[in-house]
Amino acid sequence: MDEIDTRLAALTARFVVQAEEFAIVIEACLVRGAWDELMMPCHSLAGRAGMFGHAAIGDAARAVEEAVGAGASPDEIRRLAAGLLDRLRSLRQER
Structure with missing residues (x-):
């Protein structure tokens, strides 16, 4: 693994950790x-x-952000956020 690959792997690992923090x-x-x-x-x-x-x-994530910005109903925001959280959980499981 060269230096660029090593740095990219570290950044990717950092993204996964940050994604977990964002989920919380x-x-x-x-x-x-x-x-x-x-x-x-x-x-x-x-x-x-x-x-x-x-x-x-x-x-x-963009769908949730846009829904909030557009004044969507709380039920719609929760539905979209649940989908985002499912994707974030899947990312955790891939580790």
């Missing part, structure tokens, strides 16, 4: 109904996930 924040926002606070972790995930080959996570 997202779950807490859902429990509290803190929709505005939910946008930040979703925005960050939407931007980062694709860089590490996890486009589906990015798409799911």
Whole structure:
């Protein structure tokens, strides 16, 4: 493994850890109904996930962010967030 591969592997591992942290924040926002606070972790995930080959996570995070921004119902936001959390759990299991 050359230096670039080593660095990429470290960044990918770091993304997985951060994704787990984002999942905790997202779950807490859902429990509290803190929709505005939910946008930040979703925005960050939407931007980062694709860089590490996890486009589906990015798409799911973007859908939650857009739903909150559009004033979607709490039920719709929870439904979309549940899909995102399922994808994040799958990422954890891949490790």
